[in-house]
Amino acid sequence: MGRGPRNYEEKLITPEQAAEIMEEGWKRADLHVHTTCSFDVLPVRDLHPESLYEKALKMGMDYITFTDHETIEAYEILGWNREKLVPGVEISVYDPEFAGHALHINIFELNREEFFELMEIAEIEHDLRNFIKYLKRHKLPFIYNHPFWFEFHSEPNPSSVPRLAKLFPVLEYNMHELKQKNELTIALAENLGKGIVATTDTHTGSLGKVYTLAEGDNFKEFFRNIAMGKSYIVPEDLTRELLIDEMNTWIDLIFEKSQKNSDIKNYLTGIKSLDTMVRISRSELLSYSPKLNRTAMYLLYMISNTGLPASFYLHSAENLAREIERQIEIEKQE
Structure with a gap:
């Protein structure tokens, strides 16, 4: 348990370095994966929860989770107590007063009752602080997904992200985000003393392309080490x-x-x-x-x-990333 990077730059490692660390007993997980139970995943056999679960097992993932949008259907299909399986979900919370924009939050180790209660807070109360209080009261591990992502056609509000990030134990380094945004997330985590995970956020079955390493004989221990900074990530960024x-x-x-x-x-x-x-x-x-x-x-x-x-999309995304960086710099100067 004593081994862990001294600074955030050391957290980013290669697959070769990860292989050496795993030989020492460190565990591996991709904590953001979508199946056919998500509305934006194609209904094909390769992306069915059963297929992805078997794929994750063959890859040697130590903890396997599926975080579909606003549904726990994958666990109704697979069962809740399969080997290495950790129940998870991605819930969008739009709190217009406190946050000003929608946040995507991954929650783990929840049960049916907790899921429905969380959905009620998200969809009826629209209260982010109450949502977070519920997670902490029930001791559920949770992650702030792609902090510098904003819904299409919404007004980016990057100045609120550092304030919101304080509520979370762990921030996400997302494979489908530009390097500029992921670097902002790393800097924010370092500044606030938050944990970091690297995830694929895959909707096409590419789970495990990036992942997080930490020690832990069970998921709660694994996640606690991530939150404490005793972890490494094997990252990748969005490229052409x-x-x-x-x-x-x-x-x-x-x-x-x-x-x-x-x-x-x-x-x-x-x-x-x-x-x-x-x-x-x-x-x-x-x-x-x-x-x-x-x-x-x-x-x-x-x-x-x-x-x-790809170039057209990247050009648009890079312009947005530059605008986010500009707004953050203005905020710092003020």
Whole structure:
């Protein structure tokens, strides 16, 4: 238990370094994973809770959790007491008065009753402080997900993030965020003395691409060590290459893995580019012509592999990241 990094820069390690640490008995977990139980995950077999659970076991994950949006359905499917399984959920809390924007919070080791009570606070009371008080009273581990993420079309309010982060034991280094944002999260955690986890936040089955290491013979002990700073992370940031790979994975899932699944007909994410692909894939013309379906799939692969969609998204995200950094600097000077 004595081993642990002296500063936050030492927390970021490579997979090779992680392998050495795991030989000493440290545990590994990816604490932000979505399954088909989330509204924005394709209804395909590879992303079903059972498939992802088996995948995590084969990868050697020491703690396995699924944090679907506002639902614990994965645990109703899998059962609540499977080997290495830790019940989890991601809940969005919009508190217009205290926070000013929606926060996404991952909660672990909760039961059905606690889930429904938390959903009531989030959806009816809209009270972040009461939500946090409930978590602490029930001794539930929880994480502030992607602190510098703001909902699409909402007004970014980065100046409130340091104040809100004080309420949380652990902040998230998210694989689907730009390096600038993740560096801001690291700096915030270091300044406030908070724990850090690295997560995939995967919606396409890429669990375990990044992960967190800590000691702990049970999850509560594992999480407590993370909160105390006795942990390491194997991180990755959003890049053009990662975005191209992600888009190609979506194309594969939509055109290859979903063709025999009638549920795809009712699937929409709310993400314009992905929903456009879904609509193309489920058109009657493509359904009756496998050759045309394959041609459409290859055309989308070609567009994705040019890197233009990824570059466009990154340009927009980088502009937002710069604006967040600018606002934080102004706040510091004041």
